[in-house]
Amino acid sequence: MARDDESATGLGHADMGHFVRNGGERCRECPLAECSGLHHHALEVREWIASFRKGEVHYDRGEQVFVQGTRPPYLFTVLSGVLMRTRLLEDGRRQIINFMFPGDFLGLQAAVDGEMGHSVEALTRVTLCAFARTQFFELVTQQPRLSFDLTWLAAHEEAALEEHIVSLGQRNARERMVALAVFLVQRGLDTGLAPEGVLQLTVTQGQIADMLGLSLVHTNRSLQALRRLGLVDWKLTSIRIPDLAEARRFARLDGSSQTLRPYI
Amino acid sequence: MARDDESATGLGHADMGHFVRNGGERCRECPLAECSGLHHHALEVREWIASFRKGEVHYDRGEQVFVQGTRPPYLFTVLSGVLMRTRLLEDGRRQIINFMFPGDFLGLQAAVDGEMGHSVEALTRVTLCAFARTQFFELVTQQPRLSFDLTWLAAHEEAALEEHIVSLGQRNARERMVALAVFLVQRGLDTGLAPEGVLQLTVTQGQIADMLGLSLVHTNRSLQALRRLGLVDWKLTSIRIPDLAEARRFARLDGSSQTLRPYI
């Protein structure tokens, strides 16, 4: 429900963020290289990726990177910042599908289909590494290692969506919230966005509601309950979980596997 | 909730269905070749797949093909029949993630991770085409076309899960049911399992409940309401949708893209 119509104008990538056309030379300073949660490529693979890169794009919080139903010219790897994928129903109801962190690949659906089935919006200022959609086939085809990594990312995104489905189908409001908080903080830890276990990220209660399939009012009340219970302290600009293990138990989440993620 | 403990014994693929060790010679009679909803490979690719194939497996309704948390030796392409992917919480709650039809690939998560994050159970008698998990890397790596097709399948499975998330998050009980019925009938039409638009498939109301995150009782009452409305006639062994377009409108589903699916 809680729709904010800030950027549903259909403008889409017509205003292409702030595109900086620069090639692989910038890859030497790739911010992902310092990310401890990522698996880093061999030099030759890195150089191959560099030759593919078309430039960098910046978006500010609230801007749309992809618009549902359009055919984007570029696909992206997130270099920094956080985004969310959303899907709209014709009557205006909105569902947030998932959040995207540094290292994630954006636009896989467009890559194979041409068209996006969802929108992607920046939650913070983000930097994206741009690839040409028309060259995607070469990317999958010419570099076995990257092809495998892409499959890896797709399989893991699928697993994340499964977990979200379990939340929506089987968990009550509080459990859902804890599960989401744990997921976000964990990803924040893996990508260096949550120093000392506190994720610095601005998420409104309206967005939480749209992610968890709850009303704004009920989201608010459940959030207060969790704060009182000392399980999760979720404020506008930060998420703090005093005891990760206890939160996991509460939401009935099983231990995370903690493998290094590849990235393209 | 509605757990049936029929096969949660952890036996898993210890009883390997009924494995028939035969190689590519059987691929000439591949039942998928007659499926109009699938994109068929060039001869050389078909032969390459044939060289990879390790045999055929059969499972009966209710048997488990994969068990959550185990490391299966084989990955499969569905040759005939229907299955479901499920995920269990420690306290016994069960969520059905999705249904799998002929042409679908089973075990992608195990392929990249070794371990399954969900279980897979046969809903009808099924025939599966078996590949060795340890050879997966070769498969992705040596055949560019197959690598792309696998990415295609992963991206589309992701899209299906997104749609399911939208259902669970934004639609009420009746809309969810109609959306699920439309999805199943559509896939049935594409794979030849729904002659005359009636899908012959045994799904209990308990299973519908576990897919849609509803109680068994409420599932029953909603189903009756839909029958009275003439929108969906869902019986134990069949799903009939008198007017597909109207059902789509009711559940606020947008037009399906209707592209040919690849298969491995």
Added chain:
DNA sequence: CGTCTTTTTGAACGTTCTCAAGGGATGTGG
């Protein structure tokens, strides 16, 4: 024909929703 599974019904209860209104923070222009 008896047993097991699945569906159906009733009734009370609870979670979550909707409507409605107020309060706090932040930013902008006069």
Added chain:
DNA sequence: CCACATCCCTTGAGAACGTTCAAAAAGACG
């Protein structure tokens, strides 16, 4: 610096949707 706008959070109260418990009817299966 104040007035006003905007965005987000908070609270109250009644209604709706969905759940739970309990039991019986109807099918499916051997």
